[in-house]
Amino acid sequence: TYVVTENCIRCKYMDCVEVCPVDCFYAGENMLVINPSECIDCGVCEPECPAKAIVPDSDDRASAWAETNATYAGQWPRITRKGEPPTDADEWKDKSDKGKLFSA
Numbered sequence: 001t002y003v004v005t006e007n008c009i010r011c012k013y014m015d016c017v018e019v020c021p022v023d024c025f026y027a028g029e030n031m032l033v034i035n036p037s038e039c040i041d042c043g044v045c046e047p048e049c050p051a052k053a054i055v056p057d058s059d060d061r062a063s064a065w066a067e068t069n070a071t072y073a074g075q076w077p078r079i080t081r082k083g084e085p086p087t088d089a090d091e092w093k094d095k096s097d098k099g100k101l102f103s104a
């Protein structure tokens with residue numbers, strides 16, 4: 001499966017949603033997650049994210065976020081269309097250590 005990591009927080013560009021063939025993204029307040037039981041591992045979302053937030057689960061960055069993706073995919077609503085990203089998304093794009101800003 002692929003995993004959305006903390007780079008998504010407060011960026012939420014949603015370009016990933018537009019390309020996913022199985023619509024397995026779920027939207028929280030300030031980030032999205034992927035449902036690991038629906039993701040077919042196609043990889044097309046990874047290069048689409050301007051914040052480089054999406055990684056395969058084999059990536060070092062995935063481990064800290066895999067459980068969050070699995071948990072919240074079962075609680076947040078499915079998102080199938082790109083909406084309006086936060087107006088300050090670009091300001092958050094290159095910030096590191098955004099994990100503490102996670103909001104369910």
Ligand code: SF4
Nearest residue numbers: 020039040042043045
């Ligand atoms: Fe969707 Fe493919 Fe990305 Fe999985 S890897 S979330 S199936 S676009």
Ligand code: F3S
Nearest residue numbers: 008013014015016049
């Ligand atoms: Fe987040 Fe990137 Fe998608 S910022 S909403 S994972 S395009």
